[in-house]
Amino acid sequence: MKIVGAMMVIGASAWLGSLIANNYRQRPRLLGRFAQAVEMLRSQISYSYTPLPQAFVKVAENNAGYVAKIFGTAAGLMSSGQGLSGGEAWNQALAHWGPFLPLDQDDLILLKDAGNALGLTDKTDQERHLTLALEQIRHRIEQLEVSASHTAKVWFYLGLSGGGILVLVLL
Amino acid sequence: MAQNVTRAGKSRTDFRDAIQPFLAPSLREKCATVLAGSVPGLEEIRIRCGRPLMAIGGNGDFFITPQGTISQSPAQAYLPDREDLDRSLQLLGQGSAYALEEQLRSGYITLPGGHRVGLCGKTLVESGRVMRLINISGLNYRLARAIKGLADPITRYIVVGGKPAHTLIVSPPRAGKTTLLRDLVRQFSVGIAELGFPGVKVGLVDERSEVAACYGGVPQMDVGFRTDVLDSCPKAEGILMLIRSMSPQVIATDELGGRKDIEAVEELISAGASLFTTAHGSDPEDLRGRPGLAALMEWKVFERYIFLGRSLGIGTVEKLTDRNLGSLINDKFVLRPRPGSGD
Numbered sequence: 001m002k003i004v005g006a007m008m009v010i011g012a013s014a015w016l017g018s019l020i021a022n023n024y025r026q027r028p029r030l031l032g033r034f035a036q037a038v039e040m041l042r043s044q045i046s047y048s049y050t051p052l053p054q055a056f057v058k059v060a061e062n063n064a065g066y067v068a069k070i071f072g073t074a075a076g077l078m079s080s081g082q083g084l085s086g087g088e089a090w091n092q093a094l095a096h097w098g099p100f101l102p103l104d105q106d107d108l109i110l111l112k113d114a115g116n117a118l119g120l121t122d123k124t125d126q127e128r129h130l131t132l133a134l135e136q137i138r139h140r141i142e143q144l145e146v147s148a149s150h151t152a153k154v155w156f157y158l159g160l161s162g163g164g165i166l167v168l169v170l171l
Numbered sequence: 172m173a174q175n176v177t178r179a180g181k182s183r184t185d186f187r188d189a190i191q192p193f194l195a196p197s198l199r200e201k202c203a204t205v206l207a208g209s210v211p212g213l214e215e216i217r218i219r220c221g222r223p224l225m226a227i228g229g230n231g232d233f234f235i236t237p238q239g240t241i242s243q244s245p246a247q248a249y250l251p252d253r254e255d256l257d258r259s260l261q262l263l264g265q266g267s268a269y270a271l272e273e274q275l276r277s278g279y280i281t282l283p284g285g286h287r288v289g290l291c292g293k294t295l296v297e298s299g300r301v302m303r304l305i306n307i308s309g310l311n312y313r314l315a316r317a318i319k320g321l322a323d324p325i326t327r328y329i330v331v332g333g334k335p336a337h338t339l340i341v342s343p344p345r346a347g348k349t350t351l352l353r354d355l356v357r358q359f360s361v362g363i364a365e366l367g368f369p370g371v372k373v374g375l376v377d378e379r380s381e382v383a384a385c386y387g388g389v390p391q392m393d394v395g396f397r398t399d400v401l402d403s404c405p406k407a408e409g410i411l412m413l414i415r416s417m418s419p420q421v422i423a424t425d426e427l428g429g430r431k432d433i434e435a436v437e438e439l440i441s442a443g444a445s446l447f448t449t450a451h452g453s454d455p456e457d458l459r460g461r462p463g464l465a466a467l468m469e470w471k472v473f474e475r476y477i478f479l480g481r482s483l484g485i486g487t488v489e490k491l492t493d494r495n496l497g498s499l500i501n502d503k504f505v506l507r508p509r510p511g512s513g514d
Contacts, residue, residue: 123272
């Protein structure tokens with residue numbers, strides 16, 4: 001009975017550790033999807049001068065999960081008749097969905113900054129802003145990819161060993 | 172006039188529905204009664220940063236109060252702030268300044284329904300050319316009105332020898348020349364049953380998008396089913412393009428006058444097409460002061476001159492003359508559609 005209990009405690013804490021580890025692995029993946037979406041948005045602006053509400057909808061339709069939700073929400077806000085700028089709509093959408101994302105505060109600030117100047121300037125300037133935002137997101141992804149695998153392993157083994165220690169204490 | 176306007180398909184509900192979504196939320200309620208008809212013959216709503224909110228109607232200027240009522244006193248008027256203008260501009264451009272580059276250069280935005288918004292602010296100039304407007308400080312919502320049948324009283328003068336005559340409509344601002352040109356285009360395109368005149372192919376060069384009021388390339392005004400529209404196209408190039416590609420029997424364009432335009436008119440005459448056009452002015456002397464138009468007058472190109480004014484109200488035909496400026500009418504009159512016209 002004790003052995004079964006000990007196994008359950010170790011399993012649970014290992015599972016908790018792997019959850020946190022998985023979260024670390026998700027961050028660069030999600031940021032990668034945001035990078036693709038921003039690239040698509042830049043194309044919509046560069047090649048077809050698509051107004052932001054429609055461009056947001058197109059990006060949302062070509063994505064899934066939280067990326068689609070954020071772009072879809074931003075499109076809805078811009079079409080709501082409040083006269084919101086692209087940056088305002090983007091920030092509100094991000095503020096709404098941000099708490100559900102497996103991203104830390106720095107990641108969210110990066111995404112927020114990417115949308116600040118949306119729609120405010122001419123095409124050339126929009127391209128410049130979005131290209132810069134893309135570079136920053138990609139740089140962030142690179143940093144995370146290096147650390148994520150290491151950090152994820154640490155959390156998994158921390159969970160496992162934490163469970164082991166707990167079992168020893170309880171016994 | 173209001174009845175005709177309504178019959179032509181532009182009711183006050185149309186105005187409200189077309190204009191309100193493009194006003195900042197803070198201005199919508201204030202302008203609601205004006206758009207609902209409190210200013211007779213509403214033509215414009217003027218929003219200037221820090222200055223009285225105004226409505227321009229057929230009977231003059233009115234001021235819009237913070238409560239949305241109208242007043243004769245500027246002291247009672249609501250003063251729009253930067254936020255009002257910025258929010259309105261975001262709505263007009265769907266928050267996408269890059270999609271408005273051409274409009275910000277030309278100074279106006281066309282809305283669905285053909286209504287348009289004039290823009291004022293600081294101009295950015297490069298090599299003597301206006302590149303765009305920034306710091307927009309004034310918006311002028313101009314309501315488009317198509318009055319079908321407006322040209323009814325004068326079409327018989329325009330058909331000469333079974334052909335549309337080269338016609339110049341001359342008027343000061345806000346006397347109805349664009350509205351008249353639009354209806355002439357429509358009638359000659361569709362055909363005029365009363366005169367036994369079959370419709371002809373009409374090419375419209377709409378440089379300022381005022382006649383057909385295209386939105387997304389589609390005319391928002393009825394300009395007739397045989398009319399081909401070149402939207403936002405410089406007049407001279409547009410006339411030549413139409414001659415080469417669309418074989419029009421009539422070419423119509425608003426506000427002719429530049430030297431290049433006159434060269435294009437020579438081509439048009441050689442091609443055997445008729446010209447309907449307009450010019451700012453009040454009398455023949457105004458036209459003679461402009462080299463391009465003076466040359467066309469000298470060559471007696473125009474077979475009909477229609478001088479519009481406001482002496483009896485908007486759309487008063489003050490004079491209607493032949494190519495020698497000999498009058499064809501005894502008295503001035505106000506243009507009105509015949510009963511049942513344009514239905």
